[in-house]
Amino acid sequence: MSGLHLRAISHAFGSNQVLSGVSVFVAPGELVCLLGPSGCGKTTLLRLAAGLETLQTGQVEINDQIVADGASARQMPPEQRGVGLMFQDYALFPHLNVRDNIAFGIDAAKGGRRSAWIDEALATMGLTEYADSYPHTLSGGQQQRVALIRALAPGPQILLLDEPFSGLDVTRRAQIRADTLELVKKSGVATLMVTHDPEEAMFMADRILVMNEGRVVQDGSPVDLYFQPADAFVAEFFGPVNRFAATVRGGSVDTPLGRFATPSLKDGTAVNVMIRPEGFRLSTEDATPQPMPGDPGDLTAAPGTFEIVTARPLGRSSFVVFRLADGKSVEARIPGVFLPAPGSRVRVAVNARQVHVFETR
Amino acid sequence: MTSLAARLPVIGPLISGAAFNIWTVGALIVAALVAAPIFTVLGIALTDSSDIWSHLYHTVLGLYLERTVVLMIGVGAGTLVIGTGTAWLVTMCRFKGSKYFEWALLLPLAVPAYVLAFVVTDQLEYAGNVQVTLRSLFGWTRPQDYWFPEVRSMTGAITVMTLVLYPYVYLLARAAFLEQSVCVLEVSRTLGKTAWGSFIHVALPLARPSIVVGVTLVLMEVLNDFGTVDYFAVRTFTAGIFDVWLNMNSIGGAAQLSSVLLLVVLVLIVTERLARQGRKFHHTSSKYSELPSYRLSGLRAALAFSACALPVLLGFVLPATVLANYALEFYEETLSADYLGFVSNSLILSASAALLALIIGLFLAYAVRMSRGPWVKLAARTASVGYAVPGAILAVGVLWPTGALDQSLSWLGGHLGIGIGAVMIGTVAPLVYGYLVRFLALSYGTAEASLGKITPSMDGAARTLGASPAGALQRVHFPLMRGSLLTAAILVFVDCMKELPLTIILRPFNFDTLATFVYQYASDELLEESALGALTIVGAGIIPVVLLSLTIARSRPGSRPGAR
Numbered sequence: 001m002s003g004l005h006l007r008a009i010s011h012a013f014g015s016n017q018v019l020s021g022v023s024v025f026v027a028p029g030e031l032v033c034l035l036g037p038s039g040c041g042k043t044t045l046l047r048l049a050a051g052l053e054t055l056q057t058g059q060v061e062i063n064d065q066i067v068a069d070g071a072s073a074r075q076m077p078p079e080q081r082g083v084g085l086m087f088q089d090y091a092l093f094p095h096l097n098v099r100d101n102i103a104f105g106i107d108a109a110k111g112g113r114r115s116a117w118i119d120e121a122l123a124t125m126g127l128t129e130y131a132d133s134y135p136h137t138l139s140g141g142q143q144q145r146v147a148l149i150r151a152l153a154p155g156p157q158i159l160l161l162d163e164p165f166s167g168l169d170v171t172r173r174a175q176i177r178a179d180t181l182e183l184v185k186k187s188g189v190a191t192l193m194v195t196h197d198p199e200e201a202m203f204m205a206d207r208i209l210v211m212n213e214g215r216v217v218q219d220g221s222p223v224d225l226y227f228q229p230a231d232a233f234v235a236e237f238f239g240p241v242n243r244f245a246a247t248v249r250g251g252s253v254d255t256p257l258g259r260f261a262t263p264s265l266k267d268g269t270a271v272n273v274m275i276r277p278e279g280f281r282l283s284t285e286d287a288t289p290q291p292m293p294g295d296p297g298d299l300t301a302a303p304g305t306f307e308i309v310t311a312r313p314l315g316r317s318s319f320v321v322f323r324l325a326d327g328k329s330v331e332a333r334i335p336g337v338f339l340p341a342p343g344s345r346v347r348v349a350v351n352a353r354q355v356h357v358f359e360t361r
Numbered sequence: 362m363t364s365l366a367a368r369l370p371v372i373g374p375l376i377s378g379a380a381f382n383i384w385t386v387g388a389l390i391v392a393a394l395v396a397a398p399i400f401t402v403l404g405i406a407l408t409d410s411s412d413i414w415s416h417l418y419h420t421v422l423g424l425y426l427e428r429t430v431v432l433m434i435g436v437g438a439g440t441l442v443i444g445t446g447t448a449w450l451v452t453m454c455r456f457k458g459s460k461y462f463e464w465a466l467l468l469p470l471a472v473p474a475y476v477l478a479f480v481v482t483d484q485l486e487y488a489g490n491v492q493v494t495l496r497s498l499f500g501w502t503r504p505q506d507y508w509f510p511e512v513r514s515m516t517g518a519i520t521v522m523t524l525v526l527y528p529y530v531y532l533l534a535r536a537a538f539l540e541q542s543v544c545v546l547e548v549s550r551t552l553g554k555t556a557w558g559s560f561i562h563v564a565l566p567l568a569r570p571s572i573v574v575g576v577t578l579v580l581m582e583v584l585n586d587f588g589t590v591d592y593f594a595v596r597t598f599t600a601g602i603f604d605v606w607l608n609m610n611s612i613g614g615a616a617q618l619s620s621v622l623l624l625v626v627l628v629l630i631v632t633e634r635l636a637r638q639g640r641k642f643h644h645t646s647s648k649y650s651e652l653p654s655y656r657l658s659g660l661r662a663a664l665a666f667s668a669c670a671l672p673v674l675l676g677f678v679l680p681a682t683v684l685a686n687y688a689l690e691f692y693e694e695t696l697s698a699d700y701l702g703f704v705s706n707s708l709i710l711s712a713s714a715a716l717l718a719l720i721i722g723l724f725l726a727y728a729v730r731m732s733r734g735p736w737v738k739l740a741a742r743t744a745s746v747g748y749a750v751p752g753a754i755l756a757v758g759v760l761w762p763t764g765a766l767d768q769s770l771s772w773l774g775g776h777l778g779i780g781i782g783a784v785m786i787g788t789v790a791p792l793v794y795g796y797l798v799r800f801l802a803l804s805y806g807t808a809e810a811s812l813g814k815i816t817p818s819m820d821g822a823a824r825t826l827g828a829s830p831a832g833a834l835q836r837v838h839f840p841l842m843r844g845s846l847l848t849a850a851i852l853v854f855v856d857c858m859k860e861l862p863l864t865i866i867l868r869p870f871n872f873d874t875l876a877t878f879v880y881q882y883a884s885d886e887l888l889e890e891s892a893l894g895a896l897t898i899v900g901a902g903i904i905p906v907v908l909l910s911l912t913i914a915r916s917r918p919g920s921r922p923g924a925r
Contacts, residue, residue: 052821078824079832085825091818095840104836105826154827 002063003027003190004049004158009058009070011044018044019214022058026158026190031181033201034194035237036211042194043088046160049192050085051078063157084151084189085160088167090143092135098122098146099131105154114153121149124186125179141172148180152187159184161193165200177203198238202226210234227296232272232358241274242330245360253357256324257348258300260355270360279354280332282320282346289349292335299349306330306348311339322346384728385737391721392740395747395798398758399623405761406620409613417605417614425601425618429625431515432522432590432597433580439523440579444530445572447669449560452538453546455654456662462669463535464910469676470528471902473859473876475588476895478521479883480680482592485512518593524676526582530575532909537568570639577633584626585751587862588880598622599862602753612761619754630749681899687892695893698878703894707874710789711857714796715850721797722804722849726812741809745802752862755795760867763791792867799863800853807849811842848908858901 004026011019019041026032034042047053049060051068054075060068062083067076084105092101099118106114122128125145135143144164151159164180165173181204184191195201201208202222210217210225210233218230229235246253248269252261255273265271281289281299291299309321309329318339320332332348340346450456451463469477484490492509501507510516541564549559565572590600598618606615657665688695725741747755815838823833861876868877875894882891 047821050821050825052824077829078821079827079829081825083825085821087818087822089816089818091816091822093819093822093837093841094814095837104823104828107827150822150826 003030004192005059005061006045006049007059007061009045009048009055009060011041011048011053011056017214019048022211022214022216024192024209024216026192028157028190029185029188030206031184031191031193031204033205033208034192034211035196035198035201035208037196037237040211041214042211043162046085046162046192046194049158050083050160051076051081052085082154082157083160084154084156084158086147086151086162086164088163090135090147090167092143092146092150094135097132097134098127098138101135101146102150102153104150107154114155118149118153121152121183124183125149140167141169141176144168144176145179148183152183152189156189159187159189159191161191163194163196165195165197173200180204202238210237227353229356232274232356235274235356235358239276239278240331241276241356244273244275246271246273256326257302257330257350260300260350260352260357262357265357265359271357272360274356274358275330275350276354277331277333278317279351280320280330280334281349281351282322282332282334282338282340283349284340285345285347287347289347291351295351297351297353300352302348302350305345308340308342308344308346310342313337313339322348384731385734385740388725388728388737388740388744391725391801392743394794395744395801397762398755398795398798399746399750401758401762402616402619402623402754405613405616405757409616414614414617417618421596421601422618422621424596425598426621428515428595429584429597429622432518432595433583435515435519436522436526436583437576437580439519440527440530441572441576443523443527443672444575445534445565445568447527447672448531448534448538449564450665450669452535453560453564453654454657454665456657456665458666459669462673464906464913465673466531466669467528467906467909467913468673468678468903469525470909471899471906472525472677472680473588473861473898473902474522474525474582474586475592475861475876475880475883476684476898477525477676477680478518478589478592479879479888479895480683481517481521482512483883483888484679484683485509513593515593515595518589518595521589521593522583522586524672526579527672527676529578529582530572533571533575533578534568535913537571538564541567570636573636573639574633577629577636580629581626581749581751584622584629585753585862587753587865592884598625599751599753602757603862603866606757612757615757619757622751622754626749626751630746633749681896684892684896684899687889688896691889692893694890698882698890699873700878700894703873703875703878704897706872707858707876710792710796710874711854713789714793714800714857715854717793718797718800718804718853719808719846719850722801722806722808723846725801725805726808729809730812741805745805747798748800748802750799752795752799752860753866755798756863756866759791759795759798763794787869789869789872792864792869795863795867796853796857796860799860800856803853803856804849807845807852808842811845812838815841851908852905855901855905859898 004024006022006024009019009022010017022041022045024032024034024045034045036042044053048055048068051060055068055070057070059066059070062081066074067081068074093104096104102118102121103114119128122131125148127142127145127149130138130142130146135146138146144167148161148164161180165177168176177200193201193204195204205222207220208222208225209219212233218225218234220228225234226238229238235241244255244257246255248262248265248267248271250267251263251265252259253271253273255275257275260273262271281291281295283289285305289299289301304325306322306324309323311318311320313319314333316335318334318337320334320338320340321329322332323329447462447466451459451466482489485492487504495507495509496502499507545563545567546559549563554562584597584599586597587599587603589595590597591603596604598621602615602618602622605611605618725744728737729741731737819837820833823837824830828836858874859876861880864874864877865880868874873881875898879888879891879895879898882888882894888895
């Protein structure tokens with residue numbers, strides 16, 4: 001099969017086991033994200049795919065060709081694999097201007113044909129007037145774009161991106177992400193991207209692999225991962241959650257915020273109930289919480305009213321904290337501006353699909 | 362083990378499989394070769410059976426110690442005051458001509474201490490221009506008629522060495538002052554400190570680590586010097602080592618004196634290393650902006666101008682002018698004394714040493730980059746210790762084993778029926794070896810700093826973009842490093858041209874460099890006839906000054922670094 005195949009890759013640095021049996025498949029034209037906290041092995045996986053680390057166990061296959069095999073100790077050197085890699089620190093060559101940097105990986109023979117491509121790519125990324133500038137005169141965002149174009153210029157079969165946006169201003173990130181996605185999709189190359197930002201992964205990826213401590217924890221589309229996390233780790237990775245300890249009784253769990261069905265769990269199991277802040281709908285005391293357009297599933301109304309601790313506007317949403325009867329605080333994010341006064345009482349309803357129940361380990 | 366070979370994606374695969382061995386073993390060999398002369402000297406000192414040690418102890422050891430310490434204190438204090446003071450004036454104040462003094466203050470670097478010593482003596486001694494003029498002006502006829510300071514003395518030596526060595530402190534102090542955050546000095550002013558107060562209480566303490574490094578470098582040069590102390594009859598350790606070895610014919614005694622001197626050197630090295638560590642923590646802010654400068658005018662400006670002009674005049678303009686005059690008058694004598702032969706000797710010797718130093722320095726730098734273990738780093742640091750070891754000690758440590766090597770080779774040859782004369786002695790090999798030991802630190806330090814600017818991800822980028830390891834070396838490493846490497850080679854070259862103590866001892870019979878030629882003639886009161894030679898040495902010494910002043914111009918706050 002064409003594309004990038006990483007099969008059962010394990011890797012250790014000395015006594016430190018960094019990857020354990022990781023398998024990843026990226027089809028041509030697809031963008032897959034490796035998402036996980038620092039130190040979970042994502043960058044090592046990229047380097048193994050590129051050939052910058054020696055494969056110990058497993059197989060790397062690129063477009064039907066096995067380029068590295070741990071069993072037979074065969075390793076194709078990086079320059080022959082046709083893999084483009086964009087580094088976290090961009091690694092632009094200081095002694096070459098932008099155009100020469102980009103053209104670095106292009107064969108002299110193909111030079112003429114590719115220079116039209118380079119001009120077009122520079123135009124797409126808004127860098128045409130910087131073509132003769134040197135890297136140290138460019139801003140971080142500009143350097144990132146040059147590094148991306150440079151990685152794509154030789155026409156690789158696979159593109160690897162190592163935390164491409166982590167060094168950029170937050171305000172610029174959205175625009176640069178969109179530009180990067182456009183350029184990558186236009187090139188039709190199988191792309192594997194590493195990030196620790198869940199929102200970034202959800203924006204960019206067709207599929208996300210969540211990794212933790214050297215293993216793949218879950219593999220699926222952004223929607224799947226968000227609404228059906230495989231375990232507590234994945235659930236919490238996509239944003240803060242409110243936790244409640246409870247026990248399964250009669251196929252469901254009872255919490256101060258309502259009863260939620262848990263058909264797959266046995267009675268008597270001790271569980272953690274996790275409710276996302278964005279799963280709440282609030283209303284004033286005299287009204288009932290209403291679902292918003294696009295809410296998945298039905299609302300489960302919580303019994304009684306709750307006292308507001310604080311309500312802060314964040315622009316496109318409001319951060320509201322209310323208190324349960326036992327004094328515990330619950331965080332909610334309400335779309336738009338909803339700012340009840342501290343001390344007032346509200347009614348609460350929960351979107352069942354934003355509730356995740358996991359056995360307590 | 363395998364990850365070591367792939368540690369750096371560029372060089373590792375170049376030597377497949379054996380990468381670990383070649384780099385580490387090579388580095389250890391280099392370190393051993395550099396350390397060998399020092400251990401040889403210590404070995405000779407400890408195993409020598411002759412009774413010279415107690416003789417020395419009871420006679421001259423105390424004198425050597427005292428003279429050396431006095432010289433060190435004098436030159437240390439002098440260079441501290443002149444170097445720091447001029448650096449402050451030039452960095453923090455604006456007065457007429459301050460822009461030119463920024464690089465002009467470096468000029469005395471081009472003049473070796475012994476050359477200045479010769480010139481100063483020539484001008485200031487009884488038959489020299491100054492005293493002759495004074496006598497004719499005032500009508501004195503006999504030495505008893507007036508008092509004139511004796512040039513050939515400790516004071517003279519201190520003055521001469523201070524004038525020639527203060528640029529080390531100047532350079533480092535200047536760099537430190539420039540690095541300091543503008544804010545710190547501005548805060549000091551808003552808190553009511555005058556310019557002088559800011560200098561004493563803020564700028565100086567912050568610059569202290571750099572200044573300490575500068576002064577220790579000066580002191581190492583003081584210990585290394587032979588020409589000046591010999592000419593001025595100042596009995597320092599180096600002069601004593603030469604004396605005991607060559608005149609008393611006792612290598613054991615020379616080795617024992619060397620061991621004591623090595624202790625002093627050790628103290629200096631440790632001080633310098635500690636101070637270098639301290640520099641890292643004194644860097645306050647990386648914001649570069651135009652430094653606030655105190656505009657000086659009137660008397661203050663005149664004083665500042667004089668304070669900067671005097672060292673340059675005495676340390677460079679004076680010797681250069683005197684030598685130029687003599688050279689114009691006596692160049693024929695110089696040429697007929699085989700001047701061109703000496704030039705060619707110096708050039709070939711210095712060029713070979715520079716090339717070898719470059720290659721070995723590069724090798725060490727790559728070895729450190731390639732391996733993770735502590736051994737290679739330790740080997741590299743050992744190999745860069747040679748700059749601190751005085752030339753006299755190195756000479757003892759190099760000559761004796763090469764002589765022994767030659768003897769064993771002839772003995773071996775004799776047994777095999779082959780006549781082998783001197784193999785090493787009689788060639789320039791020991792001399793080049795000595796140069797390498799002394800100047801390797803320069804080439805290694807430059808290669809290491811330059812290679813450090815090439816990040817591992819640049820190597821990775823080059824490889825994934827399709828360059829083979831050799832291609833990456835050629836297209837990325839070489840272009841980025843060649844500027845600094847050229848500079849390092851030039852610096853080693855010029856240092857070899859100026860070098861005296863090692864060259865005197867280790868040169869083959871009937872082989873003279875410009876430095877030894879000038880020294881010989883000056884010792885025989887024939888300075889004028891070797892003036893062209895001395896001028897050539899100074900001319901060669903200008904090249905590093907030019908290079909340094911270009912760096913200075915680029916390092917001015919607010920100026921953009923170049924593309925390279």
